[in-house]
Each structure stands twice: as structure tokens, then as C-alpha cells.
Amino acid sequence: MALGDPAKPVHVLFVGAGAVGCFYASRLHHPSHNIYTSLTARSNYSVIATSGVTLQTHTFGNYTFHPHAVFPSVSAATLSSAAGSSETQAPKDGWDYIVVTTKALPDRSDESSLIAPLVSPKTCIVLIQNGVGVEGPYRQRFPHHPIVSAVTIVSAEQTQPGTIRQNRWTRMSLGPYGTGLTGNGSNPTKEVEEVLRRGDECMKALTHWWTTHGGIRDVEPHTEIELQTIRWHKLCINAAFNPSSVMSGGRGNADQLSDPELREHILGIMHEIWDAAPKVLGAPLPEGLATPEKIVKSTERNTGAKPSMLLDWEAGRPMELEVILGNPVRIARRLGVEMPRLQSLYALLRSMQRVREERGEKGKL
Numbered sequence: 001m002a003l004g005d006p007a008k009p010v011h012v013l014f015v016g017a018g019a020v021g022c023f024y025a026s027r028l029h030h031p032s033h034n035i036y037t038s039l040t041a042r043s044n045y046s047v048i049a050t051s052g053v054t055l056q057t058h059t060f061g062n063y064t065f066h067p068h069a070v071f072p073s074v075s076a077a078t079l080s081s082a083a084g085s086s087e088t089q090a091p092k093d094g095w096d097y098i099v100v101t102t103k104a105l106p107d108r109s110d111e112s113s114l115i116a117p118l119v120s121p122k123t124c125i126v127l128i129q130n131g132v133g134v135e136g137p138y139r140q141r142f143p144h145h146p147i148v149s150a151v152t153i154v155s156a157e158q159t160q161p162g163t164i165r166q167n168r169w170t171r172m173s174l175g176p177y178g179t180g181l182t183g184n185g186s187n188p189t190k191e192v193e194e195v196l197r198r199g200d201e202c203m204k205a206l207t208h209w210w211t212t213h214g215g216i217r218d219v220e221p222h223t224e225i226e227l228q229t230i231r232w233h234k235l236c237i238n239a240a241f242n243p244s245s246v247m248s249g250g251r252g253n254a255d256q257l258s259d260p261e262l263r264e265h266i267l268g269i270m271h272e273i274w275d276a277a278p279k280v281l282g283a284p285l286p287e288g289l290a291t292p293e294k295i296v297k298s299t300e301r302n303t304g305a306k307p308s309m310l311l312d313w314e315a316g317r318p319m320e321l322e323v324i325l326g327n328p329v330r331i332a333r334r335l336g337v338e339m340p341r342l343q344s345l346y347a348l349l350r351s352m353q354r355v356r357e358e359r360g361e362k363g364k365l
């Protein structure tokens with residue numbers, strides 16, 4: 001399914017009604033253009049079902065988003081889809097798009113298996129999550145479905161159940177996903193070419209809707225290899241600042257840079273990723289990408305912000321360790337590239353998390 005017939009309704013289900021999910025869902029829901037966006041919520045279900053989502057946004061002002069339908073769980077959405085009744089407002093012939101906006105925690109749960117009962121032959125799967133390697137389990141489970149991989153730099157948070165604050169930025173980069181690297185000179189099979197073609201159509205449709213109807217000016221379509229390059233480039237920020245914010249005793253990004261030893265450590269991680277990425281991607285990094293030094297310079301100005309991994313650690317929630325540290329280390333290692341700085345952070349943080357959970361401790365450091 002992609003643009004299809006403009007007279008035919010398009011049904012989109014977001015799985016994960018947190019900061020990113022609610023913000024982007026609210027910009028996609030346009031019944032006047034036949035686009036209906038629904039949510040599966042969890043802890044915030046009753047608030048959203050009763051009052052909708054309250055959005056306080058830097059870019060679009062304050063508004064309330066009433067999704068087409070809201071489900072208390074993925075299994076409730078599955079049951080409703082099976083019933084296909086007008087009462088539940090689930091589409092009778094399946095979801096056109098399923099957009100996964102949960103935290104990517106493959107060590108805790110396999111969302112590809114969770115959404116499986118919702119996926120129909122026409123469904124396009126969209127992943128808006130941080131890290132690298134997030135698409136692998138979906139491609140394995142759904143070899144013939146279009147997948148759109150997405151990276152956002154939005155800064156948003158859920159300040160109370162059902163209330164989302166977008167602090168700044170809206171940019172989202174999208175790319176079709178085949179097996180990860182098409183475009184670096186490798187030859188895709190006919191099957192991969194076909195899922196990429198369908199993924200590309202879906203990506204273009206989403207880009208059009210988010211831009212034209214949703215008013216987001218910087219939703220950007222890419223090729224598969226470009227999008228994977230963006231994922232690895234964003235890792236320079238996420239894998240450097242996020243884990244180090246926890247291990248340095250709870251310091252924000254700019255604060256870490258004010259300490260000369262930590263600054264050297266942050267730059268060391270960034271350069272490790274910068275050097276490994278072309279070998280992993282099989283293509284040089286494009287000219288014009290912000291270098292580690294440039295990233296550090298712009299981060300110095302962004303004082304006060306706490307990285308999401310630190311917020312998760314402080315709240316006793318699991319951290320996105322696998323997609324930000326474990327996957328890059330494993331992916332690079334398979335290609336004979338070692339990333340010792342990342343590996344150390346991974347081993348230490350994973351252990352910190354495990355020890356704390358075994359002791360039943362929660363909360364601050």
C-alpha cells in the first residue's frame with residue numbers, strides 16, 4: 001500500500017503513544033484528506049481515550065489531537081482489527097501503515113512479533129526509533145513487506161500522561177529498508193528490489209502527507225544507504241553523550257564537554273564511529289556531514305538538556321543499550337572492525353543495569 005486511490009481511506013496505526021509517536025501521529029491525522037491515524041497506548045490509555053492527546057509544541061502551538069481510534073494494547077488493536085466493526089473504528093481490510101514508536105529494547109521485547117497479528121499483506125511497517133540494526137528483526141519476520149526506516153532529531157517528552165511537549169526541531173529522515181545497504185554498489189536480489197520499490201512508494205506518500213498536510217517542512221526522503229548513513233552519523237551523538245551522561249554521574253551533554261577529560265572521551269567515541277561507519281556501510285561518508293568537532297561545537301550551546309538515556313536510568317527504566325551500543329559493536333565486529341570504546345561503555349552500562357535490577361533498586365544513581 002502506498003498513495004493508492006486518494007478516494008480510499010488510509011489507515012495508520014502508531015504502536016507506542018509516547019513523545020515521538022503522539023507528535024508525529026498528530027501531524028499525520030487528516031480525515032479531510034482521507035488519512036486516519038490511530039494509536040495503541042498503554043499507561044496513558046485512559047487519558048487519551050477520554051480527552052485525546054494534549055500537545056504543547058514549539059513549532060505548531062498548542063492543540064489537542066483526537067486520534068481516529070485508541071486501543072489499550074496491541075492485542076486489543078488486533079482483536080478490533082479482526083472484528084473490523086465500525087464501533088472499534090479498526091479498518092476492515094487491515095492497516096495500511098503500522099508505525100512503531102516504542103523505545104527500541106530488543107533485549108526486553110520483540111515488537112516485530114508483537115505487531116505480527118496486525119500486519120496484513122498490504123501493510124507497510126515504519127520504524128521511528130534511534131540506533132542501528134532496529135530493522136533486522138522486522139525484515140527477518142516480514143521478508144516481503146515494505147519497511148520504511150526513520151530517524152528523527154525532534155526533542156519531545158511526555159510531561160504527564162497524555163501530554164506531549166515538543167521542545168524544538170521536527171526533522172525526520174526517511175528511507176526504504178531492503179537489507180540495509182542497497183546503494184553502496186552491492187547487487188540486490190529481485191525480491192529485495194521489490195520490497196525497496198514498495199518501501200520507496202510508501203516513504204514518498206508519508207513524506208507528502210507529513211509535509212503538505214502536517215506542515216512539517218523538514219521530512220526528508222532518502223535512499224536506503226543514505227538513511228543508514230544518517231543512522232550511523234546520529235550514533236556519533238547518541239552513543240557518545242547518552243551512555244557517558246549516565247556513567248559520568250548524571251551530566252547533561254554541554255556539561256560533559258566542559259570537563260577536558262570527558263571532552264576527550266566524547267570526541268574519542270565520535271571518531272571511533274566516524275572511522276568505522278564507512279567500513280560498515282561499504283561507502284565513504286558524504287562530504288558536508290557534521291564532523292565530530294562540529295557536533296561538539298554545536299552541542300556546547302545546548303545547555304541544560306538531559307539525554308534520554310540518563311532520564312531512563314534516573315527513572316529506573318531500561319535504557320536503549322542494544323541499539324545504541326550493542327548492535328553497532330556487533331555489526332562492526334562481523335566485518336572485522338573493533339570499536340573498543342563503544343564496547344567498554346556497552347559492557348559497563350549493561351552490567352550496571354543488570355546489577356541494579358538484580359538488587360531490585362530503582363531511581364537515581
Ligand SMILES: NC(=O)c1ccc[n+]([C@@H]2O[C@H](COP(=O)([O-])OP(=O)(O)OC[C@H]3O[C@@H](n4cnc5c(N)ncnc54)[C@H](OP(=O)(O)O)[C@@H]3O)[C@@H](O)[C@H]2O)c1
Pocket residue numbers: 015016017018019020021040041042043044073074101102103104114128129130152153154155156157158308320
Ligand atoms: N523523545 C525524543 O525527543 C526523541 C528524539 C529522537 C529519537 N527518539 C527515539 O524515538 C523512539 C521513541 O521515543 P519516545 O521518546 O517517544 O519514547 P517514550 O516517550 O518512552 O514513548 C514510548 C511509548 O511506547 C509505549 N510502549 C512501549 N511498549 C509498548 C507496547 N508493548 N504496547 C503499547 N505501547 C508500548 C510506552 O508506553 P508506557 O508509557 O506504557 O511505557 C510509551 O508510551 C526511541 O527510540 C527514542 O530513542 C526520541
